[in-house]
Amino acid sequence: MQEQVREWLEQGKVDIFLGYKNIQGHPLPHCFTKDNLDEVSELIVGNARYSLEKMATKIAAEHKELKIGLVTRDCNQRALNVLYVWNQLRPDNIETISVNCCPSKLKEHGDCSYLEPEKAAPLKMMIGIDNNMDVKSAEEFSQEDRYKRWIYELQKCIKCYGCRDICPVCFCKECSLEHTDLIATGSIPPEVPIFHLVRAVHMGGRCIDCGLCEDACPVDIPLRLLYRKVNEIVSDVFDYKTGTSADQSPFNMLGEEVTLKPKPI
Amino acid sequence: MDFKLIPSTCSYCGTGCGVLFQVMDGRLVDTLPLKTHPVNEGKLCIKGWNLHEHVVSDKRLTSPMLKKNGQLQEATWDDAIQTAAEKLKAIIETHGPDSVGVLASAKITNEENYLVQKFARAVIGTNNVDHCARL
Helix, strand or coil: CHHHHHHHHHHCCCCEEEEEEEECCEEEEEEEEHHHHHHHHHCECCCCCCCHHHHHHHHHHHCCCCCEEEEECHHHHHHHHHHHHCCCCCHHHEEEEECCCCCCCCCCCCCCCCCCCCCCCCCCCCECECCCCCHHHHCCCCHHHHHHHHHHHHCCCCCCCHHHHHCCCCCCCCCHHHCCCCCCCCCCCCCCCHHHHHHHHHHCCCCCCCCHHHHHCCCCCCHHHHHHHHHHHHHHHHCCCCCCCCCCCCCCCCCCCCCCCCCCC | CCEEEEEEECCCCCCCCEEEEEEECCEEEEEEECCCCCCCCCCCCHHHHCHHHHHHCCCCCCCCEEEECCEEEECCHHHHHHHHHHHHHHHHHHHCHHHCCEEECCCCCHHHHHHHHHHHHHHHCCCCEEEHHHC
């Protein structure tokens, strides 16, 4: 991989390459450039997941013509697809090197919806309802159980905005979660369940189930379960699986005529 | 185009979460948690997530300020310290040493915090020492 990156930088196929490097014992994202080609020999894949595509989005916003290369796992690739759909990145300016997915030393179970997660991850204890469960098994619990469990989980929220700040497909300049008419300020936890439902609705058609939000949540709220449910609805009604392709999404059509036929519910 | 990622430690409270700063063209643009840091393991509180805004803010003071004619104006260090000392002395003389409270902070070093409480106890003569988080 290092050979490939070196070649790309020398030939100008990419202007910068976002990969990982060991700094002070931590595998950290690093920007490799043509000026420091020696550093490419320290390029690693690393066992920590950072959202390199989010950094690329930020760079591309300031430097529109820059060609950016990055290391991608499956989740990064899906995020890139969504970012292409929403015009945050130009596919012509992005080159990727695909690497193996997790599991890794940091997470014992596979982290994606495409891999089978083991049920009880080491960091999450199973208290009643498993945090790692999928939508179908979650819906087998009674209505009352589900309600109580969700209120319990959402009340832990400390409104750190970590889920939104780290999300690779969150790019809105004016975030609804900071809109004073929607979300009241001045209390912790934020209005339960409005805060999380607003976010969940915005994740419909965008969330690619990478799990970075759950990683970033200091109180371990099962966010992925919520967003998986929303995307299940999107998939049922619009027949659209988020992140699988860079074609148009049913949500970013311009114009007044609806050309996609919604399926009957 | 220069893009650097620099690991550091959050300076807000005593926890000391590991953060990763994104520096684009010499300007601090974003803050990320360090996923492999033993203290925070990839999580941050809202203050940590917005460290970059704090560092580059226009509202940061760049020089000591004194209120003259009801308006804050730039002053020299000597003037500022002199005014502060005079006013503090006057207050202690009129209302006694316990009318002054001193706030320590997690943003300054332990040695500076020691000076803070020494200043409060030995110089001003009060036990009113607390933390800026109580503000």
